Amino acid sequence: MTNELDGLRVLVVEDEMMVSMLIEDMLTDLGCTIVGPASRLDEALTLARELELDCAVLDVNLGGQPIFPLADLLREKGAPFAFATGYGDAGLRDVDRGAPVLQKPFREADLARVLGELKIKAGV
Numbered sequence: 001m002t003n004e005l006d007g008l009r010v011l012v013v014e015d016e017m018m019v020s021m022l023i024e025d026m027l028t029d030l031g032c033t034i035v036g037p038a039s040r041l042d043e044a045l046t047l048a049r050e051l052e053l054d055c056a057v058l059d060v061n062l063g064g065q066p067i068f069p070l071a072d073l074l075r076e077k078g079a080p081f082a083f084a085t086g087y088g089d090a091g092l093r094d095v096d097r098g099a100p101v102l103q104k105p106f107r108e109a110d111l112a113r114v115l116g117e118l119k120i121k122a123g124v
Contacts, residue, residue: 011056
C-alpha cells in the first residue's frame with residue numbers, strides 16, 4: 001500500500017528536542033522526508049532558503065523568539081505550513097489565522113491529516 005505522504009519534504013522547526021524527535025518519528029512512519037530539523041530561527045531561515053521543501057511544521061515560539069519571519073518567508077516561497085503550539089491560534093498574527101494549527105500534544109493521525117491538507121495546497 002502506498003502512503004499518500006510518501007516523499008513529502010517537511011521542514012521541522014521545533015526547539016524542544018524530545019518533541020522534535022517525536023515529530024521526526026511520526027514523519028518517518030508516514031513516509032515523509034525530513035528537512036532539518038531546526039531548533040533556532042536563524043537555522044530554520046537558512047534551511048528554508050537553501051533546501052527544497054514541500055511544506056513545514058513550525059513551533060510558534062522558539063526559545064522566546066516568534067517564528068513569524070519564517071512563516072513570512074515560506075508564504076513568499078509558496079510553501080504551505082502548519083503551526084504546532086500548545087496555545088491554539090491565540091498566539092498567531094491576523095495574517096496567520098487560517099493556517100492549520102496542530103494543538104500540542106498531537107497524535108500521528110492529526111499530523112497526517114494536516115500534512116494531507118498542506119500537500120494539496122503545495123500541489124505536490
